[in-house]
Amino acid sequence: EPEVTQTPSHQVTQMGQEVILRCVPISNHLYFYWYRQILGQKVEFLVSFYNNEISEKSEIFDDQFSVERPDGSNFTLKIRSTKLEDSAMYFCASTEESNQPQHFGDGTRLSIL
Amino acid sequence: SQQGEEDPQALSIQEGENATMNCSYKTSINNLQWYRQNSGRGLVHLILIRSNEREKHSGRLRVTLDTSKKSSSLLITASRAADTASYFCAISNFGNEKLTFGTGTRLTIIP
Numbered sequence: 001e002p003e004v005t006q007t008p009s010h011q012v013t014q015m016g017q018e019v020i021l022r023c024v025p026i027s028n029h030l031y032f033y034w035y036r037q038i039l040g041q042k043v044e045f046l047v048s049f050y051n052n053e054i055s056e057k058s059e060i061f062d063d064q065f066s067v068e069r070p071d072g073s074n075f076t077l078k079i080r081s082t083k084l085e086d087s088a089m090y091f092c093a094s095t096e097e098s099n100q101p102q103h104f105g106d107g108t109r110l111s112i113l
Numbered sequence: 114s115q116q117g118e119e120d121p122q123a124l125s126i127q128e129g130e131n132a133t134m135n136c137s138y139k140t141s142i143n144n145l146q147w148y149r150q151n152s153g154r155g156l157v158h159l160i161l162i163r164s165n166e167r168e169k170h171s172g173r174l175r176v177t178l179d180t181s182k183k184s185s186s187l188l189i190t191a192s193r194a195a196d197t198a199s200y201f202c203a204i205s206n207f208g209n210e211k212l213t214f215g216t217g218t219r220l221t222i223i224p
Binding site for chain 1: 143144146148154155156157158161201203205209210211212213214215216217
């Protein structure tokens with residue numbers, strides 16, 4: 001069964017540095033999402049992306065964050081000038097059509113030191 | 114917040130017993146979805162139930178939805194050790210794609 005894949009599985013970065021989290025959604029999917037889960041807390045929506053543009057973003061997704069689909073397969077989340085509170089699991093998800101089940105990757109654990 | 118609490122927060126049962134988890138929400142919804150998360154892994158979709166549906170089944174899973182009470186339940190019958198995981202409900206509102214997750218129920222099946 002097709003899967004959403006995320007790399008790296010674990011990223012350790014110094015505070016203030018930039019990180020790029022990578023995702024390969026399922027190939028025929030058109031809607032892409034990033035979520036994060038701070039340890040012990042609920043999964044939080046960050047951003048949705050459709051037709052090469054952001055369709056919705058949360059209050060968390062401020063100017064520090066950006067997303068890109070640089071080619072036909074990758075979907076990236078960039079976090080500039082990382083802060084300690086950015087430490088979390090970041091999940092990518094995709095879906096083929098609107099209001100259908102979202103398929104999640106296994107996540108990237110981001111640790112900011 | 115669009116999402117209420119799930120209860121219980123944690124549930125431990127013997128293998129073979131049924132497990133019931135509940136989810137409440139605060140807004141009108143387009144659909145409600147249940148996901149499972151094994152420790153350190155991503156979320157796995159279990160069932161999607163639309164706002165005009167009242168009950169859905171998938172294998173040993175049964176989901177109900179009561180839009181008048183803004184609540185849903187997930188029943189796992191004949192539980193197995195492999196069902197040990199955290200279970201989350203997530204709502205989708207009309208007009209947007211994002212999922213709003215609950216706090217989850219940590220289910221432990223005792224062999």
